[in-house]
Amino acid sequence: MDFFTAQQSESEASHEVDDSFPDSLRDPILRKVQFSTISRIDSLVDHVFEEFKQDFYPGENVTVILDDGNRLNGTIREKTKFPELVRPDGTIERKAFARYFVSLTSRPDEEALVDGDHLVRDRKTFTKQMLRSFLKNSLNRESWLGAPWQVKDKLATQYRINAQVPDELHYDKQKAQNQLTRTMKKAEANGSLLNSFSQYSHPPLVELRPKGHRGKVTQHDIEIARQQQYMHIHQTLSGSQSTGYPQGVLSPNDQQYFHIINSHPGYHVIASKGQPKPPPLPPVKYPIEDLEVPPVRNVAPRPAMKYLSEDCPCPGRIPEGTSTGIQMESVGALLETWDTLNVYCEVFVLDSFTFDDYIEALQFTSEDASCELLVEIHCAVLKKLMNHEKDLNGQVQITLPLELQEETDDGSTQHGSSSEPTPEPEIKPRATRSSIAKTEAAELKAQIAIDAKLHRGAEIDHCVKGYNWRYRLRKRDFCNGKWIVIVVGLLSLYTATSRFRKICDEILIQLAPLNMEATEETAISQYTKLDINLRVKILQFLCMLSLETQAIRGYMEDCTLQMTQFRKEKVEAQRTRKAALEELKILHEERKTLQPEATSPVPQIEQLEEMEDLKMEEQDEDEDEDVVMESEDEEPVQQRSLRRANDRAAERKRKLEEERERKEKAEADKAKKPTKQARQLEKVLKKIDDVMERIKDCEEEVAILDNDLRESDCPRTRVLGKDRFWNRYYWFERNAMPYAGLPSSSTADAGYANACLWIQGPDKIEREGFIELREEEQAKYRSAFGIGVTDRKMIEEGQTHTFTAYEWAYYDDPDQLDQLIAWLDVRGEREIKLRKELQAQRNKINVHMEKRKQYLTVHDKEKSESAEPVTRISTRTKTYVDPIEHRCMNWKNTTARAELGHIHSEPERGPKKGFARVTNKKTIVEDEGRQTRASNRPGKPLTRQGSRYNF
Numbered sequence: 008m009d010f011f012t013a014q015q016s017e018s019e020a021s022h023e024v025d026d027s028f029p030d031s032l033r034d035p036i037l038r039k040v041q042f043s044t045i046s047r048i049d050s051l052v053d054h055v056f057e058e059f060k061q062d063f064y065p066g067e068n069v070t071v072i073l074d075d076g077n078r079l080n081g082t083i084r085e086k087t088k089f090p091e092l093v094r095p096d097g098t099i100e101r102k103a104f105a106r107y108f109v110s111l112t113s114r115p116d117e118e119a120l121v122d123g124d125h126l127v128r129d130r131k132t133f134t135k136q137m138l139r140s141f142l143k144n145s146l147n148r149e150s151w152l153g154a155p156w157q158v159k160d161k162l163a164t165q166y167r168i169n170a171q172v173p174d175e176l177h178y179d180k181q182k183a184q185n186q187l188t189r190t191m192k193k194a195e196a197n198g199s200l201l202n203s204f205s206q207y208s209h210p211p212l213v214e215l216r217p218k219g220h221r222g223k224v225t226q227h228d229i230e231i232a233r234q235q236q237y238m239h240i241h242q243t244l245s246g247s248q249s250t251g252y253p254q255g256v257l258s259p260n261d262q263q264y265f266h267i268i269n270s271h272p273g274y275h276v277i278a279s280k281g282q283p284k285p286p287p288l289p290p291v292k293y294p295i296e297d298l299e300v301p302p303v304r305n306v307a308p309r310p311a312m313k314y315l316s317e318d319c320p321c322p323g324r325i326p327e328g329t330s331t332g333i334q335m336e337s338v339g340a341l342l343e344t345w346d347t348l349n350v351y352c353e354v355f356v357l358d359s360f361t362f363d364d365y366i367e368a369l370q371f372t373s374e375d376a377s378c379e380l381l382v383e384i385h386c387a388v389l390k391k392l393m394n395h396e397k398d399l400n401g402q403v404q405i406t407l408p409l410e411l412q413e414e415t416d417d418g419s420t421q422h423g424s425s426s427e428p429t430p431e432p433e434i435k436p437r438a439t440r441s442s443i444a445k446t447e448a449a450e451l452k453a454q455i456a457i458d459a460k461l462h463r464g465a466e467i468d469h470c471v472k473g474y475n476w477r478y479r480l481r482k483r484d485f486c487n488g489k490w491i492v493i494v495v496g497l498l499s500l501y502t503a504t505s506r507f508r509k510i511c512d513e514i515l516i517q518l519a520p521l522n523m524e525a526t527e528e529t530a531i532s533q534y535t536k537l538d539i540n541l542r543v544k545i546l547q548f549l550c551m552l553s554l555e556t557q558a559i560r561g562y563m564e565d566c567t568l569q570m571t572q573f574r575k576e577k578v579e580a581q582r583t584r585k586a587a588l589e590e591l592k593i594l595h596e597e598r599k600t601l602q603p604e605a606t607s608p609v610p611q612i613e614q615l616e617e618m619e620d621l622k623m624e625e626q627d628e629d630e631d632e633d634v635v636m637e638s639e640d641e642e643p644v645q646q647r648s649l650r651r652a653n654d655r656a657a658e659r660k661r662k663l664e665e666e667r668e669r670k671e672k673a674e675a676d677k678a679k680k681p682t683k684q685a686r687q688l689e690k691v692l693k694k695i696d697d698v699m700e701r702i703k704d705c706e707e708e709v710a711i712l713d714n715d716l717r718e719s720d721c722p723r724t725r726v727l728g729k730d731r732f733w734n735r736y737y738w739f740e741r742n743a744m745p746y747a748g749l750p751s752s753s754t755a756d757a758g759y760a761n762a763c764l765w766i767q768g769p770d771k772i773e774r775e776g777f778i779e780l781r782e783e784e785q786a787k788y789r790s791a792f793g794i795g796v797t798d799r800k801m802i803e804e805g806q807t808h809t810f811t812a813y814e815w816a817y818y819d820d821p822d823q824l825d826q827l828i829a830w831l832d833v834r835g836e837r838e839i840k841l842r843k844e845l846q847a848q849r850n851k852i853n854v855h856m857e858k859r860k861q862y863l864t865v866h867d868k869e870k871s872e873s874a875e876p877v878t879r880i881s882t883r884t885k886t887y888v889d890p891i892e893h894r895c896m897n898w899k900n901t902t903a904r905a906e907l908g909h910i911h912s913e914p915e916r917g918p919k920k921g922f923a924r925v926t927n928k929k930t931i932v933e934d935e936g937r938q939t940r941a942s943n944r945p946g947k948p949l950t951r952q953g954s955r956y957n958f
Contacts, residue, residue: 028141029132031066031083032059034166036138037145041168042155042176051156052139059133061123063107069126071109071119081109081119083126089296092791097285101787106776120776153181297731297835298777298799301792308805310826312766312816315341320814321807332370337540338815341366342739342765344546347554348384349760350721350743354562355387356903356911359748360895362761363863368895369539369546374532377488379910380898386485386911387903388549389493391556393480401481404556408504462515464499466525467492476500485912488531494545495519495530501548510548514541566719573719577712584705591698594691601688717742727848728841730831732800733769733777734809736841738848746851747858753899758858763817764824768809819860821853866894 036055045051063069065086071079085108092100107126109119145162148154155176163170174180293300314326316335333341345365352359360368360380368380394402468475476496479489498515501507517537523529534542553559721743727736739761740746748760769778778796780788789795794802801808809816818824828849831842845852900910909915 025141025144027132028137029067031064032133033141035059035062035064036141037158037162037166038168040142040146040156041158041163042172044153044155044176046153048139048142052135052142055142056135056138062105063123063126063128067128068132069109069128071111071121072125072127073119079111079113079119081111084108084110084118087296089299093288095285095288108772118772120772149178151178151181153185154178293834294836294839295834297832297837298788298796300731300832300834302794302799302803303832306803307826307830308803309807309830310818310823311805312807312809312818314807314816316815320810324806331366332539333366334540335815336813337543339767339813340543340547341369342737342815344543344550345761346724346739346743347550348388349748351553351559351562352749352902354558355384355391356900356906357383357387358752358754358898358900358902359744359760360752360754360898361748361757361759361859361862362763363859364754364895364898366539367893368898369542371893371895372535374535378893378895379900379912380895382485382490382912383900383903383910384546385494385549386490388546388553389480389485389490390483390911391553391558392497392549393477395483396481401477403477404558405552406555408501461512461521462499462519463521463523463525464495464502464511464515464519467519467527467530468496468499470525470527483911483915486914488534489527490912491518491530491534492527494549497552498545498548507548510544514545517541563722566721570716570719573712573715577709577716580705580708580712584702584709587698587702587705591695591702594695594698598688598691598695601684601691718745719743727764727844729837730841731835731838732804733773733837735767735769736845737765737767738852739765740851740855741848746855749902751901753901754897757862759855759862762852762855762859763819764827764852766809766816766818768811768814770812774811819856821856824849824852824856 036059039055039058040051043051045054063083063086065083067083069081069083071081073079086105087107088105089101089103091103094100104122106120106122109121109126111117111119145159146156147159148156155172157170157172158166158168160170162168314320314335315328315331315338316326316333317328317331318335319326320335342362345362348355348357348365349359364380368378368384371378371381392403392405394400394404476493478484479493479496485493495515495518498511498518502511502515518530518533519525520529520533523533724737724739725742727738727741729735744760746760747758748755778800780796785795785797792799807816818827824845828842828845831838831845833839833842903910907915
């Protein structure tokens with residue numbers, strides 16, 4: 008192997024070791040070693056390894072050691088550091104520590120809250136050899152002795168590490184310091200007192216600071232340094248190394264040396280009377296952990312929240328949802344299903360609807376009439392679970408429990424034996440009618456054996472021989488409430504799974520009771536009597552199944568691709584705006600150079616001269632009138648008047664007016680012929696207007712793209728933030744949907760979608776880790792702040808609370824929102840972020856809260872004014888219900904009528920007249936001077952739900 012081959016091999020091996028180094032440790036380690044003055048690389052490796060051996064960071068794969076000794080693998084999701092607490096006397100009350108939220112690999116739905124003592128790394132992921140190789144490839148330094156280590160420029164730029172070397176670490180400063188140290192040692196060895204004094208004339212007080220101190224040098228530090236300096240001189244003169252007195256305290260015999268110091272110019276008495284004052288505690292740097300912020304006394308508590316449910320977590324308070332029949336455990340499911348149906352309304356082919364109409368539709372009970380909103384949302388979701396019989400022969404789009412049970416039969420005990428070769432799939436014979444009937448009979452017997460003691464769901468599903476829920480769903484047999492029979496069949500099928508068994512049995516006991524016949528009419532009639540809490544559980548179950556379908560997953564992928572395209576366009580628009588701003592700056596400089604000077608004062612002087620002439624004429628006229636009267640005693644003698652005096656004055660005024668008009672006309676004629684400079688100025692001003700118009704267009708484009716990104720962000724619901732007690736705040740219109748729903752919806756005139764700020768209580772891990780502390784931790788917190796965490800929560804939250812993640816409350820008034828923003832403390836890490844988000848969304852939230860009030864008030868007023876009984880018009884199969892009585896009856900599925908020609912609950916037929924299929928033609932939509940297409944096109948895709956073109 009020659010030299011170059013060996014060098015290449017060594018470089019490849021070094022890169023392999025460097026790539027295997029944990030990514031989560033790169034940034035903190037590089038920040039730690041930046042400008043370190045530890046000379047030897049081995050010492051630096053040992054120092055860094057010992058410091059980071061028990062310190063962990065988010066993103067690391069670790070092993071959690073439980074109290075019972077079990078070990079579980081996981082990934083650190085979040086890290087919280089608690090600072091060291093120091094008493095006023097300088098003693099440590101609590102050492103610094105950290106807590107980690109670890110997502111467990113084997114338990115996806117669980118997380119562990121542990122400290123560093125219960126975490127370990129894999130030995131092969133962080134070793135001294137790997138650390139040494141990483142540091143050698145990441146650091147460099149200059150060749151002089153004592154030079155600091157520096158992170159390479161590429162890595163410093165990547166991790167945003169400051170690369171400017173401090174002044175005290177430069178070569179010149181280090182050289183001067185070394186020279187001073189050598190001179191002091193030489194003077195001490197020679198025993199020259201005056202030389203020693205001259206060397207101490209400007210002592211390096213900064214170097215006398217304790218190691219690791221980063222603050223400014225205080226007066227107390229200077230006094231201690233001077234006393235240590237004097238004791239060192241005293242020991243040098245006496246030739247002894249110990250005086251018998253504590254360091255920094257002078258003996259009485261030391262007074263004889265005071266005259267030496269006082270006689271030397273530039274020196275002062277070192278000794279001071281009394282004990283030095285303790286150094287003040289460093290100021291707290293906010294923001295910090297919210298519960299570490301001292302509570303503020305005599306401050307208004309958080310504004311009272313409202314509850315949608317009948318049961319309230321606060322005893323003695325009457326909730327706002329007293330007559331709704333909604334339980335607290337169902338509020339989260341209501342919000343979840345409403346959000347899912349509105350976010351994916353394009354996939355389900357549904358009009359968007361308000362949350363209030365959704366609740367009223369779930370409460371609608373009538374045997375004579377049906378609510379289109381209630382029926383359509385069930386049928387739309389059911390259609391996504393299985394294809395039509397003409398589409399891929401009615402292929403199922405979800406994993407059915409019986410198939411899953413066959414695949415994972417004995418899988419819990421034999422999962423580890425995956426190393427055996429997978430056998431080839433057995434070729435099944437062609438299915439016939441008899442074989443299908445036998446299979447269905449076996450399934451029926453299995454289901455009856457499972458749920459025979461609780462309900463008759465399987466019997467209702469097979470009440471018509473050879474026509475179960477699969478055949479009904481393939482044929483889209485939803486008319487006259489038949490979709491309820493399909494729901495019963497699905498629920499009875501999923502009773503075989505442990506995940507859904509409890510909820511399915513609870514629903515089927517009501518829909519298919521044992522004391523009633525197993526018929527379709529039983530299920531349909533029982534659903535009209537079903538409680539709203541069970542109805543929302545049915546929708547929650549169906550929505551969870553629909554998320555497995557390819558339609559939903561494909562829609563999320565399309566939205567992700569759209570977001571990528573929108574981000575690229577936003578960057579391009581921002582780049583164009585920046586270039587236009589630079590051009591505008593240059594044009595303004597050019598305008599300043601071409602700007603004409605101040606107007607000449609000549610016209611003002613001419614006006615003054617004209618006024619002076621008028622005054623002189625008035626004085627002449629007064630003198631002519633005074634000549635008439637000779638004295639006070641004589642009688643006035645009638646004299647001949649000056650006939651043309653007034654005419655002469657009018658003539659003079661007329662001439663002045665003509666002269667003024669002539670001058671103005673001359674100036675106007677002169678202005679009509681602009682100079683070359685004026686023409687250039689006019690061109691520059693026109694360019695400035697054009698550039699400002701381009702900047703305005705770019706800003707509007709960025710705003711539109713931001714809204715597109717917000718509406719396309721559909722994979723998850725974004726939380727606004729958390730308060731000091733770990734309550735989560737949601738505004739569901741914040742992402743994945745238009746602020747007021749689809750602009751083409753039948754209820755778009757409402758002007759809002761949800762319009763409430765929702766608050767969810769803390770989850771179990773946050774509650775146990777930060778609020779419900781152990782007795783000793785509560786005692787420490789009480790000694791530090793004078794109150795416990797739970798007591799503080801009850802006082803500062805006021806009259807209303809949420810204690811668990813299953814409890815929800817809301818605000819629906821703009822004044823309450825303003826009071827909430829004022830209640831948040833910006834000194835806390837969580838509340839400063841929440842306050843920022845609420846202030847950014849405040850105007851939009853207030854507008855939609857007001858629109859919700861108007862929408863509900865108008866309906867309540869119309870309902871109260873309608874004194875006549877509800878008009879019912881009989882039709883073939885259902886009864887017409889006046890929408891004034893039920894607000895949800897105003898909702899119509901216009902999207903399905905336009906795209907399919909019929910609503911989901913009706914059988915298929917051709918499109919109605921007046922409704923055009925959107926997929927058969929391309930609609931041109933104008934957007935601020937540019938054209939885009941509302942359907943799929945090779946250019947930029949349309950934003951989801953098309954609201955960007957409706958302002």
